[in-house]
Amino acid sequence: MKHMTRKATRHVSQNEGLIFEKSSPGKAAWKLPPLDVPEVDTNELLGPLERMHLGNMPEVSEIEIIRHFTRLSTWNYAIDLGMYPLGSCTMKYNPRVNEVVSRLDGLANGHPYQPEKISQGALRIIKTLSDCLLEITGMDAITLQPAAGAHGELTGLLLVRAYHDSKGVPRKKVLIPDSAHGTNPATAATVGYAVENLKSNASGMVDIAALEAQMNEEVAALMLTNPNTLGIFEREIHKIADILHAKGGLLYMDGANMNALVGKVRPGDFGVDVMHLNLHKTFSTPHGGGGPGSGPVAIKKVLEPFLPTPVLISKPDGTLGFDYDRPQSVGRVRAFYGNFGMFVRALAYILANGPDGLRQTTEDAVLNANYIRNGLEGPYDLPYASPSMHEVVFSDKLQAKKGVRTMDIAKRLIDYGFHPYTTAFPLIVPGALMIEPTESESKEELDLFVEAMKAIAEEVEDDAETVRTAPHSTRVARLDETAAARRPILRWKPTLKPEA
Amino acid sequence: MRYLPKSPTDREAMLKAIGAKSIDDLFAPIPAEYRLNRDLKVPRQMAESEIVDWFRERSRENGDGQSIFLGAGAYYHYRPVIIDSLILRGEFLTAYTPYQAEISQGTLQSIFEFQTMISELTGMEVANASMYDGSTAAAEAVMMAVRLTGRRSVAVARSVHPEYREVLTTYAFHQGMALATVPFTGDGRLDLKALENAISSDTACVLIQSPNFFGTIEDAEALAEIAHRKGAMLVVSIAEAISLGIIEPPRSADVIAMEAQSLGVPLGFGGPYCGVIATREQYVRQMPGRLVGQTTDRSGKRGFVLTLATREQHIRREKATSNICTNQALIALMANIFMTVYGKIGLKELARQNLAKTAYATQQFGKHARVLFPGAPRFNEFVVQTNEDPYAINSRLLGHKIVGGLPLKKFYPELGHASLWCCTELSTRSAIDTAAGLVAESERSVRSAREETVEEVAR
Numbered sequence: 001m002k003h004m005t006r007k008a009t010r011h012v013s014q015n016e017g018l019i020f021e022k023s024s025p026g027k028a029a030w031k032l033p034p035l036d037v038p039e040v041d042t043n044e045l046l047g048p049l050e051r052m053h054l055g056n057m058p059e060v061s062e063i064e065i066i067r068h069f070t071r072l073s074t075w076n077y078a079i080d081l082g083m084y085p086l087g088s089c090t091m092k093y094n095p096r097v098n099e100v101v102s103r104l105d106g107l108a109n110g111h112p113y114q115p116e117k118i119s120q121g122a123l124r125i126i127k128t129l130s131d132c133l134l135e136i137t138g139m140d141a142i143t144l145q146p147a148a149g150a151h152g153e154l155t156g157l158l159l160v161r162a163y164h165d166s167k168g169v170p171r172k173k174v175l176i177p178d179s180a181h182g183t184n185p186a187t188a189a190t191v192g193y194a195v196e197n198l199k200s201n202a203s204g205m206v207d208i209a210a211l212e213a214q215m216n217e218e219v220a221a222l223m224l225t226n227p228n229t230l231g232i233f234e235r236e237i238h239k240i241a242d243i244l245h246a247k248g249g250l251l252y253m254d255g256a257n258m259n260a261l262v263g264k265v266r267p268g269d270f271g272v273d274v275m276h277l278n279l280h281k282t283f284s285t286p287h288g289g290g291g292p293g294s295g296p297v298a299i300k301k302v303l304e305p306f307l308p309t310p311v312l313i314s315k316p317d318g319t320l321g322f323d324y325d326r327p328q329s330v331g332r333v334r335a336f337y338g339n340f341g342m343f344v345r346a347l348a349y350i351l352a353n354g355p356d357g358l359r360q361t362t363e364d365a366v367l368n369a370n371y372i373r374n375g376l377e378g379p380y381d382l383p384y385a386s387p388s389m390h391e392v393v394f395s396d397k398l399q400a401k402k403g404v405r406t407m408d409i410a411k412r413l414i415d416y417g418f419h420p421y422t423t424a425f426p427l428i429v430p431g432a433l434m435i436e437p438t439e440s441e442s443k444e445e446l447d448l449f450v451e452a453m454k455a456i457a458e459e460v461e462d463d464a465e466t467v468r469t470a471p472h473s474t475r476v477a478r479l480d481e482t483a484a485a486r487r488p489i490l491r492w493k494p495t496l497k498p499e500a
Numbered sequence: 501m502r503y504l505p506k507s508p509t510d511r512e513a514m515l516k517a518i519g520a521k522s523i524d525d526l527f528a529p530i531p532a533e534y535r536l537n538r539d540l541k542v543p544r545q546m547a548e549s550e551i552v553d554w555f556r557e558r559s560r561e562n563g564d565g566q567s568i569f570l571g572a573g574a575y576y577h578y579r580p581v582i583i584d585s586l587i588l589r590g591e592f593l594t595a596y597t598p599y600q601a602e603i604s605q606g607t608l609q610s611i612f613e614f615q616t617m618i619s620e621l622t623g624m625e626v627a628n629a630s631m632y633d634g635s636t637a638a639a640e641a642v643m644m645a646v647r648l649t650g651r652r653s654v655a656v657a658r659s660v661h662p663e664y665r666e667v668l669t670t671y672a673f674h675q676g677m678a679l680a681t682v683p684f685t686g687d688g689r690l691d692l693k694a695l696e697n698a699i700s701s702d703t704a705c706v707l708i709q710s711p712n713f714f715g716t717i718e719d720a721e722a723l724a725e726i727a728h729r730k731g732a733m734l735v736v737s738i739a740e741a742i743s744l745g746i747i748e749p750p751r752s753a754d755v756i757a758m759e760a761q762s763l764g765v766p767l768g769f770g771g772p773y774c775g776v777i778a779t780r781e782q783y784v785r786q787m788p789g790r791l792v793g794q795t796t797d798r799s800g801k802r803g804f805v806l807t808l809a810t811r812e813q814h815i816r817r818e819k820a821t822s823n824i825c826t827n828q829a830l831i832a833l834m835a836n837i838f839m840t841v842y843g844k845i846g847l848k849e850l851a852r853q854n855l856a857k858t859a860y861a862t863q864q865f866g867k868h869a870r871v872l873f874p875g876a877p878r879f880n881e882f883v884v885q886t887n888e889d890p891y892a893i894n895s896r897l898l899g900h901k902i903v904g905g906l907p908l909k910k911f912y913p914e915l916g917h918a919s920l921w922c923c924t925e926l927s928t929r930s931a932i933d934t935a936a937g938l939v940a941e942s943e944r945s946v947r948s949a950r951e952e953t954v955e956e957v958a959r
Contacts (some may be wrong), residue, residue, distance in 0.1 A: 019613055019840055030580070030846035035853055036929040037860035042746060042852060045859060046877045049717055051748045055620035057844035065840050066582060072606035073591035080590030086599075093503050094594050097548050102768075103584070106559030111570045112770030113906050115898065118563030122769045125558055132542045147632035147771070148826040150813070161674060186813035186823035192674040195818045233529040263540050264527055270534045280826070288587075288830025289607035290597040290790065291630070292772035308670075324910075331670035335573055335635035335663040336770025344555065351554065354545025357501035363523045364504055367514055370526055374518045387529045411602070420600050425814075442505035443514060474602040476803040481601075484795035484807040488784065490626045491616040492794075 007082065007448045008417025013475060016071040020492050023058035029065055056494060075475055076289070077419045083445050085372075087391045087422035087434025088181065088229055090259045090281035092365075095352060098284065098345035107344060112336040116321045122340065123320035126312055129347040130296075133277060136358070137255075138268025139298035145308050145338040149256060152276025152295025153187040153223070155308060158330040159274055159299060160221045160250050161191060162306035166328065171220035171249075177206055179230060179426040184223045184254060193220060200428055204230040204384035208239055215247050221274075225254040226267070229426040229434070230384055231369060231391035233260070241271025250274060258282040259438065260366060260390035263359030267298075274299045279339075283346035294342035308333050364439035365390045368446060372435055375450035379457035383429050390438075396431035399457065402464040406431045409456055411478065412470035416452035501545070562769075567931035568903045571881045571922025572713065573634065573661050573739045574770060575762045577850075578926055580841045583764045583834050592833060597790070597826070601805045607829060608804035611792040614776075614836040621741070621839070621847075622756045623749035624778035628789035630832040631824065634759025635664040637775030638707065638737040639671040640788045640822055641757035644777070645705035645733040646677060647786050647821070648754075653678040654705055655698040655732070657690050659712035661739055662911040668707070682706075688716035688873025688883075695726055705733040710750060711743050714920065715858075715881025716873050720750030728752075741835075742924075743879040745842075745851030755779045764838025765831055774831040785811060788822030850925060854880045857923040861932045865921070868940035872918065881922045883908065883915065886939060887946035890919040893939060902935050 042050050060068075077084070084091035102108065110122050130142050146152040157174070164171045174188040177198045185195045196214060201207040206224070215222075222244055227233045234240060241251050253267050253275035259282045261267070267275050279285045279294035299307070309329045310322035322337075353361060366389050373382070373392040381397040396406040410420030410433070422434035437446060459467050471477070506514075511523075520526055527535065546554070568576050587593060591606060598604030598611075611629045618627035631637040642654055654672065656665055658681050665681075672679055680698045685691045690708060699706065706727045710718040724734040733754035738744070741762040750756065760774040761767075779787055785808065793807035813820040842850055858880045862871050865884050872883040884905060886893060894904035905919035912918065923932065 018609065018616075020616065023843070028843070028846060029582075029841045030843070030850075032846075032849055032853060032925065035856055037856050037932075040852070040856045040859045042855065045855060046717075046747065049748050049877055051744070051746050051848075054745065054844045054847060055623075057617060057620055057847065058840055059843045059845065060840065062582065062841070065837065066586070068840075069586045069592075069610070069837065070589065072609055073586070073589045074606065075603075075609075076591040076595045076606035077600070077603035078591045079594035084594075084596070086596060089596055091594075091596060095503060097551055099588060099593075101552060101555035103766075104555055104559035106562035106564040107555070108766040108768055109568075109576070110562050110769040111568050111576065111767050111903065112574050113570050113572055114563060114566075114568070114903050115894065118561075118566070118898070118903075119769070121558035121560065121562030124561065125555075128543075135541050147636065148824075150823045150825040151632060151636070154823060158670065158674065182812075182814040182817050182820070183823050183825050185818035186816070186820040189818040189820075190671075190675075190823045192676070235529055235531065237534075238531065263536065265530050265534050265536055269536075270531075286593045286830065287596040289592055289595045289604075289611075289833065290829035291826040292632075292828045292831055293826040294772075309666075331673070332663060332666040333636075333670055334633060334667060334771075335661065338770070339772040340769040341766070341772050348551050348555065351543055351546045351551050352503065352548070353501060355539035355542055357503075357545050358540060358542070360501050360504060363526075364506060364511075366526045367511065367518075367523060370518050370520070371514045387526070389526075389529070410600070414600065414603055419603065439504055443510040445505075471602050475605060476602055476801050477797040477799060479601050479797050479803045479805045480795045481805050481807065484793040484805050485810075488791070488807055489794040490612075490784070490791055490807075491619045492612070 005416045010473060013074050014071045016068060018492050019058045019060060019068055020056060022060050022064055025059055027059045027061050029060060029062040082417060083437060083441050083449055084419040085421045085435045085437050086419065087436040088256055090436060090438055092284055092438040093440040094284055094286040095349060098348045101348050102341050102344040120319060123312065125343055125347055127320055129343050132350050133296055133298060136262055137275060137298045138266025140301045141304045141307065142296055142298045143307050144296045144343055145334050146295040146297055147334050147339055148291065148293030149276060149278040149295045150183040150187060151333060152297045153183055154190055155297045155333050156252055156274045156276055157187055157191040159303045159306045160252065162330045163303055164220050172218045174220055175214060175222040177224065179228050179428050180223060180225060181229060181254065181256060203386045204232050205234050206240055208236055211240060211243055215243050215249060217247055219249045221250040221252045223252045223254060225256055227257045227260045227389040230393045231388045232384065232386045233389050237270045256281060257390060260362065262362045263355065264362050274303055279342050279346040284349040285342045285345040292339050292342060294339040306330050361439045368437040368439060368441055371446055372437055372450060376453050379454050380433065391434060391436035393429055394433040395429050396433065399460045400431055402460050404460045404464050404467050406433050408468050408470065409433065412456045412467045413452060414471040415473045418449060418452060566901045566903045569905050569921050569935060570903055572906045572920055573759065574767050575740055575924055576767055576926055577742060577762055577924050579764050579766060583837045586837055587830055587833050598806060601803060605803060608792050610833055610836055612794060612804050614832045615792060617839045618776050618778055621744045622758065622778040623751040624756055625781040626784050627776055627778035628787055628791055630827040630829065631775035631777060631789050632828065633771065633773040633775045634737060634739050635667040637757040637777055638664050639668045641735045641755045641777050642668060642705060642707055644755055644786050644788065645735055648783055649704040649733060651702045651704035653680065653702045654707060655680045655682050655695065655703055657682050657708040659684045659690065659714060660707060660709040660737060661713050664737060687875030688714045689718055689876050690723060692722065692726065699727065699730045699732050703730065703732040705735045707735045707737065709737040709739060711740055711879040714873055714883050715878040717747055717877045717879060721752055724752035740879060742851050742854055745847035746855060747879060760835040763835035765834050772828060772831050774828045774835055786821060788824055790827050853925040857925065857927050858882065861923045864932060864936035865939060868943045880924055881920055883918050883920055884939065885916060885918045886942060887917065888942045889917055893942050897935060897938055900934055902931060904935065
């Protein structure tokens with residue numbers, strides 16, 4: 001490596017097999033207390049339904065489990081180790097107080113069906129978070145029931161459907177810009193809508209003329225991400241909303257990029273009718289290797305009758321409770337009330353920030369993205385010159401001339417001690433590098449990142465092969481994904497012996 | 501703000517580098533009329549100690565230290581402490597979906613182990629990396645059967661968790677899927693005759709739950725036989741995963757949609773939980789959700805990757821098997837650690853304790869009140885029918901720091917004054933005795949009040 005990696009250094013990591021390979025009969029990591037009721041004859045109780053064998057479940061001791069998972073953990077990159085600039089994923093710091101408060105006994109061990117009388121604490125948390133999110137979005141009502149962003153999209157579109165149905169004119173189509181996240185069209189299809197693609201203009205924004213031409217009484221809604229996936233704020237958002245509303249359509253906002261807006265502008269003020277939030281993005285709940293998420297849906301008054309049941313209400317005596325009697329409701333989208341544990345964390349984040357902290361957070365997120373843009377414009381091609389908000393999208397156009405693609409650069413970044421950016425998305429940018437630093441990065445970390453990216457750009461010129469075959473510093477090299485898909489091995493079996 | 505790693509000087513230097521006069525320049529793309537020129541009306545910035553105090557107060561208001569006899573899809577089991585020691589490691593907690601396999605092997609291998617253990621426990625060939633929860637997993641499993649069979653309607657057991665059925669109704673409505681409800685009989689099991697009649701040539705699947713909402717274990721083999729004979733699939737929802745430690749899994753099912761909350765996931769007032777779908781290998785390409793597969797790198801070293809992504813929304817967009825994007829990786833990791841701790845022998849012993857507590861409790865309750873559905877085996881739940889309204893009984897129980905069973909009137913009015921009780925290994929004999937005693941007291945007082953009335957009438 002020609003360039004020194006100032007951020008990363010090599011260290012020894014431990015090898016570790018699958019837990020099943022450590023198992024042997026008679027080892028145990030559990031101990032049950034003596035039974036304080038009479039033993040039962042399971043055969044008498046269950047007859048032929050009694051299970052005799054649990055298959056290949058492991059038998060290991062506690063220290064082995066601790067080491068197993070600790071070793072595994074060290075093979076992961078994480079926000080706690082450094083910058084994780086996955087565009088559109090908002091990998092920000094996950095405050096530890098969130099983890100402490102969500103584990104308080106009365107909250108962690110609260111049963112969803114315990115009487116309302118002893119649920120007031122949980123309900124107060126739901127109410128306070130709801131109020132905060134309504135103020136932040138400028139919307140009128142909210143449901144916290146959806147379990148994740150895509151689940152929020154589903155809920156939002158169900159509300160749209162119910163709204164149009166209530167007018168007696170069900171609509172058939174949903175418009176989705178070509179820059180949208182894949183969940184948008186997938187969700188529209190799940191709800192039974194036909195998806196109509198909306199082309200972006202040369203500035204990377206919604207083409208107003210195209211929207212006007214495509215908008216008609218068959219269109220139920222436009223699903224818009226703002227700022228969009230290029231990190232560009234839709235400047236003509238007011239026109240977009242007006243065009244939709246004039247023909248009776250609704251404006252759905254995918255709130256994936258809300259981290260660019262909190263405290264600076266409110267979707268409810270610029271014409272949005274329904275939107276979802278991702279508590280695991282904007283509001284700091286941990287991503288946990290892929291979930292849990294939480295996808296509250298905030299709406300304007302006209303959609304309120306259709307909210308999923310139950311709906312939180314304040315009772316005349318000042319206590320809180322749930323209202324299940326909602327005749328126009330779209331129904332339930334999940335059992336119980338949603339990912340409550342995530343509500344606790346998101347609220348703890350909001351309380352830790354306050355209005356000034358939330359605004360400063362947004363400003364820093366946008367400042368960081370623009371600082372990176374400034375640092376990398378030149379060595380990397382910037383396909384859209386429109387101003388960036390919280391993320392910036394480059395392309396691999398310059399590097400592709402040497403046969404190096406965005407995924408190669410991403411993999412090489414690993415050797416420099418960073419998690420890659422989002423690759424090959426949005427689809428409207430061939431060979432996209434989508435970079436979202438979030439507010440959680442210091443100037444020093446950003447400087448290291450820019451330095452690493454510039455070093456890789458130079459390597460592409462001098463030694464493209466090193467980049468093309470990266471990473472070179474990880475436990476495993478690039479893995480054979482084609483083989484994995486062609487002959488899927490999706491579980492361990494005793495016959496599958498370890499390679500080494 | 502203490503989470504932000506920049507000094508005012510840093511910010512100035514960065515603005516200068518960009519060539520911006522002030523931060524406002526960067527927000528210029530937002531039309532001026534929409535910009536917020538005031539503070540958000542949210543509570544002021546709090547110190548960490550204040551935040552902890554605020555939530556402690558809420559925790560206290562939420563009841564603390566009660567003995568809980570509630571189940572109904574959310575089960576109170578002991579959680580070994582190492583679950584939290586391990587999942588709180590930042591490398592698990594603060595990583596995202598393992599798109600970059602080379603630096604995500606920890607998450608990927610743990611998911612592979614999770615898929616393996618779920619397959620072993622359910623008796624299925626493959627399992628996915630997890631779904632939102634049991635209710636949405638059941639709905640997704642049904643939609644999977646619809647895709648696989650090309651049929652459009654579904655027969656749903658009335659003994660499936662009522663809220664799961666509500667979720668399915670929501671999902672099915674806009675897909676134009678017709679749902680037929682199949683009743684249960686006096687032993688709490690699905691009515692086989694009614695099921696025969698409910699399955700038509702357009703029935704994609706039969707959805708049952710086992711142990712069902714009342715705790716009764718269904719005869720899955722018989723149900724599979726009926727479904728398969730008519731070309732429909734059998735989809736089994738399992739809400740209480742500990743049951744798999746001692747109850748034979750429904751091996752003849754085509755798809756199993758499970759809630760793994762019982763495996764080390766806190767009750768947490770209803771979430772986050774961990775759904776998961778398991779099925780036969782031949783159906784894997786119609787299975788929703790993430791999947792981790794084993795492969796090798798250049799040098800032949802074993803490694804793991806996300807695989808079969810061509811089913812998913814980020815590739816297929818509107819043609820994907822589901823719109824699902826995130827899974828419940830961290831919660832799946834809790835379940836994974838829990839299953840590893842108890843393992844082959846512990847899970848069985850744990851399930852046996854649940855069974856013993858429940859057998860004792862049904863005996864105690866049965867002495868003075870009516871325990872419904874005695875004919876079939878049950879796992880850790882049972883329905884108690886009383887003369888008095890269970891809400892009234894429960895409010896007296898609460899005075900003894902006991903949270904009684906779930907009143908069923910809302911979901912099953914035909915069962916009258918019935919409530920659904922649940923015992924786990926954490927239910928103590930003394931709490932069971934107290935609860936059964938108070939229910940008995942209620943039964944006696946109602947009976948004596950009735951006798952008095954009879955006497956009055958006679959006089």
